[in-house]
Amino acid sequence: xxxxxxxxxxxxxxxxxxxxxxxxxxxxxxxxxxxxxxxxxxxxxxxxxxxxxxxxxxxxxxxxxxxxxxxxxxxxxxxxxxxxxxxxxxxxxxxxxxxxxxxxxxxxxxxxxxxxxxxxxxxxxxxxxxxxxxxxxxxxxxxxxxxxxxxxxxxxxxxxxxxxxxxxxxxxxxxxxxxxxxxxxxxxxxxxxxxxxxxxxxxxxxxxxxxxxxxxxxxxxxxxxxxxxxxxxxxxxxxxxxxxxxxxxxxxxxxxxxxxxxxxxxxxxxxxxxxx
Amino acid sequence: xxxxxxxxxxxxxxxxxxxxxxxxxxxxxxxxxxxxxxxxxxxxxxxxxxxxxxxxxxxxxxxxxxxxxxxxxxxxxxxxxxxxxxxxxxxxxxxxxxxxxxxxxxxxxxxxxxxxxxxxxxxxxxxxxxxxxxxxxxxxxxxxxxxxxxxxxxxxxxxxxxxxxxxxxxxxxxxxxxxxxxxxxxxxxxxxxxxxxxxxxxxxxxxxxxxxxxxxxxxxxxxxxxxxxxxxxxxxxxxxxxxxxxxxxxxxx
Numbered sequence: 001x002x003x004x005x006x007x008x009x010x011x012x013x014x015x016x017x018x019x020x021x022x023x024x025x026x027x028x029x030x031x032x033x034x035x036x037x038x039x040x041x042x043x044x045x046x047x048x049x050x051x052x053x054x055x056x057x058x059x060x061x062x063x064x065x066x067x068x069x070x071x072x073x074x075x076x077x078x079x080x081x082x083x084x085x086x087x088x089x090x091x092x093x094x095x096x097x098x099x100x101x102x103x104x105x106x107x108x109x110x111x112x113x114x115x116x117x118x119x120x121x122x123x124x125x126x127x128x129x130x131x132x133x134x135x136x137x138x139x140x141x142x143x144x145x146x147x148x149x150x151x152x153x154x155x156x157x158x159x160x161x162x163x164x165x166x167x168x169x170x171x172x173x174x175x176x177x178x179x180x181x182x183x184x185x186x187x188x189x190x191x192x193x194x195x196x197x198x199x200x201x202x203x204x205x206x207x208x209x210x211x212x213x214x215x216x217x218x219x220x221x222x223x224x225x226x227x228x229x230x231x232x233x234x235x236x237x238x239x240x241x242x243x244x245x246x247x248x249x250x251x252x253x254x255x256x257x258x259x260x261x262x263x264x265x266x267x268x269x270x271x272x273x274x275x276x
Numbered sequence: 277x278x279x280x281x282x283x284x285x286x287x288x289x290x291x292x293x294x295x296x297x298x299x300x301x302x303x304x305x306x307x308x309x310x311x312x313x314x315x316x317x318x319x320x321x322x323x324x325x326x327x328x329x330x331x332x333x334x335x336x337x338x339x340x341x342x343x344x345x346x347x348x349x350x351x352x353x354x355x356x357x358x359x360x361x362x363x364x365x366x367x368x369x370x371x372x373x374x375x376x377x378x379x380x381x382x383x384x385x386x387x388x389x390x391x392x393x394x395x396x397x398x399x400x401x402x403x404x405x406x407x408x409x410x411x412x413x414x415x416x417x418x419x420x421x422x423x424x425x426x427x428x429x430x431x432x433x434x435x436x437x438x439x440x441x442x443x444x445x446x447x448x449x450x451x452x453x454x455x456x457x458x459x460x461x462x463x464x465x466x467x468x469x470x471x472x473x474x475x476x477x478x479x480x481x482x483x484x485x486x487x488x489x490x491x492x493x494x495x496x497x498x499x500x501x502x503x504x505x506x507x508x509x510x511x512x513x514x515x516x517x518x519x520x521x522x523x524x525x526x527x528x529x
Contacts, residue, residue: 155480
């Protein structure tokens, strides 16, 4: 009897919690290519603070390597491109709510994200995790970050391992510029980031970053993926994007884009080009 | 205690309601640290903003033109600009101009960290409103009462201490409660300068676990609870301080 009472009580509590949680938001439309073409516009979630993948140029327009890719996808579908600036912490939620049709926003591939969205294979880029730090601090090993103030981006998947495994004190900001200001001001000892972003930052402005380096061994190489709604795992749009990504690798288009935007050559793109 | 935490794991496995802030020890630790940060942030800025309000209102009633102009300027600057901009400006612009503390083992630290700047900004922001709230209370004290006290030989300090402020405080308590409740809610803005308060840790948890809905509800319940406690306390204070006949129509409570 006590057992039944206990299970009844926990079922009751579960029901109460379930009631508390709002009903799942309905997925907007079936995002096969027809639906997008009928709409006449492809809404893509992009980064606007992640030079040179997606950033705002002096004229105020969002440009970058990922923006070029988004534009090409929209052109191929014959629709208008609408870009919605997203952040690391909100992009999946925008996709879930149907506010955007596609994420093309420096998103790394993780199991949780694969479950929450339809990740497009093959990935279009890859980067690991490293830090941007002042040369004078002379970092060599990740363990040296223990007790150090390390700037980061809110919602990045590597914040937790860096804090958990190496005891760094993570101070996460909503966007890249805020974190870099804090790093340049010396409030943080390092900025933990995607290694590709760090590499391109260092070459983008050698004067500004003369005293900085990328000292650690890059860990956890993660592929960057496009993603569409989880509801459309079997949709024609996902298939179309997978083919396109393959084409881009095979034709060397991604390598050309990388070069166009001054990103240091990534071993991943080369190996994908050779493989396909 | 582990039984309670395990129940949340069961809740996830059986019903898909994912609350790692209760069953995952790392998430739990950072969530409750975030709750503590929010509480500290709220208590510090509530106390400091009330102090700023009292001093500011007192200065507004003083004979010195300079003091009055200074307080008026401060109120205009902090009441008429968005708190998020104040926070970014003070932290990123002003904070980097201040002298720095040299650290042992190389490098230096800013004099004030993000938490300290959040307390400063929230206190100044809430304080600007409190100045006006206290002023409204002070001006509502009947002139005849003040004259009577002056006739009895009260100097300015004793007049304020024994007559004006006790009455003014009672008159402005409802407005003050509103502003303090608002201030506690405004503390979420500190996430913008990387202060690990409740919204900040919740955003990191939902980015890792993809459980936005669950975390939003946790945030909702936590803030309703916190603000509920504060407004309950203020209401009790109001009741305890009630003077029959003051601030009521025709002497009816």
